[in-house]
């Protein structure tokens with residue numbers, strides 16, 4: 519067979535890891551990695567943590583900060599073709615169409631186009647409203663992060679809460695506006711979220727939970743109850759939307775990301791796969807419901823799986839049946855590490871198995887999450903890594919028993 | 924195969940311990956320890972650990 523050509527769209531973590539895994543499994547494959555950002559693939563988590571702090575020190579810091587973000591790769595310069603700074607605009611009968619009119623013929627197409635921040639559908643405060651997903655977003659935001667400035671973060675998810683924590687460290691006055699009763703509620707459940715809210719308050723953040731923004735004024739934001747919060751800087755951290763525009767009309771199910779099966783093959787379009795934050799796939803560790811997962815570990819796991827699928831099908835073999843990756847995520851706020859294994863968002867109960875939530879930030883805490891009496895996640899808050907590793911090993915064992923059962 | 928971990932970069936995520944338990948582990952004080960020259964047969968595990976490390980702290984040679 520001729521050398522298969524694989525076009526991967528989206529040159530970030532998932533796209534890069536997929537290119538590496540395809541080349542490892544099929545050394546003769548021709549791989550094109552196409553992305554709309556001008557940069558080589560880089561790492562996003564530090565953008566709300568130390569990179570944000572570094573950039574706030576001034577423009578001189580930009581290059582060294584970016585160099586630290588660049589993802590290391592096993593691929594040499596000639597192993598794959600990179601097309602950077604050029605968006606895909608469509609997929610037409612196995613051809614990826616780029617914004618400059620190029621049509622890339624492909625035996626396999628991998629969608630790795632990730633997410634973009636959701637914005638409030640409100641006018642006003644244009645120069646002062648920010649989002650945070652890309653290095654450029656961080657560069658635009660950082661000059662505004664001056665000590666004493668008033669920052670309103672709209673949305674108390676992980677990214678919003680990390681921005682708030684970093685901004686406190688930089689000496690800003692910070693308020694978080696979160697429509698749900700607690701920040702990070704969906705991800706962590708009521709009790710842990712309440713403890714995290716207490717941690718933010720203890721660090722001087724004003725938390726407006728159960729409230730939303732209804733308008734932007736010239737120097738303030740207006741809340742739904744009419745309250746005004748003065749703000750020189752505003753960050754909208756309201757969650758993300760999948761970048762699926764280029765797949766409109768391709769036949770793929772784009773109702774929330776790209777729906778795939780457990781081989782990462784998209785439903786409805788032959789030879790299309792999806793990986794990373796954009797992929798909505800079933801995980802038999804938990805159940806049969808396909809879900810998108812916005813954690814750093816998922817791009818690596820799904821990229822390997824997609825490469826295995828492409829390699830097997832190209833060689834006329836069936837790819838292995840079971841794909842049940844263990845999700846994990848971490849978050850750093852006020853020097854405290856939150857680390858989770860499994861899917862706490864699926865749980866209906868939480869049990870503190872080490873420590874005490876009222877001692878958050880002062881002593882290690884470990885929480886076990888269960889659904890219908892079966893463990894689905896463990897989360898450590900300021901817990902020693904060895905303690906978390908012990909419990910996550912136990913969780914992995916319990917969950918894999920459900921898969922093989 | 925030789926493994927080094929940049930302890931300036933390592934933030935003790937413990938992902939390597941999960942990806943390659945035969946190479947990486949935590950000692951009794953909670954510090955990261957690893958087999959510096961593991962058997963070549965463990966290369967896939969070592970690479971999985973390097974890929975799973977959010978700080979890119981693991982270097983395999």
Ligand SMILES: Cc1cc2nc3c(=O)[nH]c(=O)nc-3n(C[C@H](O)[C@H](O)[C@H](O)COP(=O)(O)OP(=O)(O)OC[C@H]3O[C@@H](n4cnc5c(N)ncnc54)[C@H](O)[C@@H]3O)c2cc1C
Nearest residue numbers: 528530531532554562563605606631632633794795813814
């Ligand atoms: C500020 C921030 C902090 C985070 N912190 C953590 C954390 O602490 N822990 C954790 O577990 N996870 C964290 N994450 C999540 C993690 O970074 C993501 O899960 C990961 O980046 C997903 O990788 P991806 O390659 O699937 O998507 P992305 O990184 O979103 O990459 C998609 C790429 O595709 C490009 N693209 C989009 N449309 C097109 C198109 N039409 N044509 C070509 N290219 C296109 C995009 O520009 C982008 O380069 C954080 C994310 C952010 C933004």
Ligand code: SF4
Nearest residue numbers: 933934936937939976
């Ligand atoms: S995964 Fe990386 S950061 Fe975490 S303990 Fe291992 S080497 Fe350190």
